Amino acid sequence: MTPTLDTAFAALADPTRRALLARLAKEEATVMELAKPFAMSQPAISRHLKVLEEAGLILRRVEGTKRPCRLAPDGVAAVDQWLDVLRQALTRNYQRLDDVLAAMTTKGKTP
Amino acid sequence: MSDPLKLTTEGDRHVVVTRHFAAPPEAVYRAHTEEALIQKWILGPDGWTMPVCVCEAKPGGKIRYEWSNGQGGGFSLTGEFVSLTPFSRIEHVERMHLPATTPDNHVVTSFAPDGGGTLMTMRMTLPNAEARTAMLASGMDKGMEASYARLERML
Numbered sequence: 153m154t155p156t157l158d159t160a161f162a163a164l165a166d167p168t169r170r171a172l173l174a175r176l177a178k179e180e181a182t183v184m185e186l187a188k189p190f191a192m193s194q195p196a197i198s199r200h201l202k203v204l205e206e207a208g209l210i211l212r213r214v215e216g217t218k219r220p221c222r223l224a225p226d227g228v229a230a231v232d233q234w235l236d237v238l239r240q241a242l243t244r245n246y247q248r249l250d251d252v253l254a255a256m257t258t259k260g261k262t263p
Numbered sequence: 264m265s266d267p268l269k270l271t272t273e274g275d276r277h278v279v280v281t282r283h284f285a286a287p288p289e290a291v292y293r294a295h296t297e298e299a300l301i302q303k304w305i306l307g308p309d310g311w312t313m314p315v316c317v318c319e320a321k322p323g324g325k326i327r328y329e330w331s332n333g334q335g336g337g338f339s340l341t342g343e344f345v346s347l348t349p350f351s352r353i354e355h356v357e358r359m360h361l362p363a364t365t366p367d368n369h370v371v372t373s374f375a376p377d378g379g380g381t382l383m384t385m386r387m388t389l390p391n392a393e394a395r396t397a398m399l400a401s402g403m404d405k406g407m408e409a410s411y412a413r414l415e416r417m418l
Binding site: 242253 | 268270274275284285286290291293294306308309395
């Protein structure tokens with residue numbers, strides 16, 4: 153499965169997965185460490201991690217029997233960049249609205 | 264000057280946009296409900312125009328915006344007003360036609376007096392997390408990259 157922004161946003165739609173990402177933003181962690189603060193079994197956490205991994209938001213490496221997770225900088229940057237694209241598109245519209253409002257006010261149509 | 268626009272996601276189904284304007288709520292409200300004014304600013308990327316603008320600002324009233332890039336490219340938005348409170352609140356439902364129709368986006372836009380100007384808050388609610396994802400992703404597909412690049416050159 154190729155990570156896309158679509159799968160990334162779907163992965164981010166879940167509050168537990170957002171919390172897991174927030175935790176991983178601090179440092180690398182194993183499934184056992186990640187499961188501790190959540191009222192969830194390790195298999196349940198593992199399923200969430202699989203979604204995050206397939207979405208390209210986390211990376212995992214093999215260390216003996218453990219598979220520690222860490223944030224995937226590229227995946228997270230892509231999501232950030234996307235929100236920024238929407239922000240910029242709206243910004244352009246609202247800059248035009250600023251001009252429209254200035255013209256309305258100058259013409260004295262509004263108080 | 265700090266960026267006056269804030270855009271955040273909230274929970275699984277919401278997108279919230281806030282923006283300050285240096286004009287009173289009445290003017291900002293009118294710019295969101297009068298066709299001749301809407302056609303001047305809801306345009307997306309530079310080079311696009313809105314040749315068709317229907318905005319029946321009353322409960323149940325229809326909304327229809329059609330955009331064109333002048334080269335055969337185009338897409339549209341249709342919707343209905345749910346309720347309007349001049350000059351403070353607009354509630355409506357909208358969907359894009361790209362040409363595939365997107366899930367309904369329920370939008371509440373409010374205008375509050377803010378230091379001689381207006382603080383606008385636009386809260387979008389999608390039917391589910393997947394629909395929000397699709398809405399966010401479709402914006403990217405439909406040439407916002409181009410818009411972004413163009414904007415960067417202007418700044």
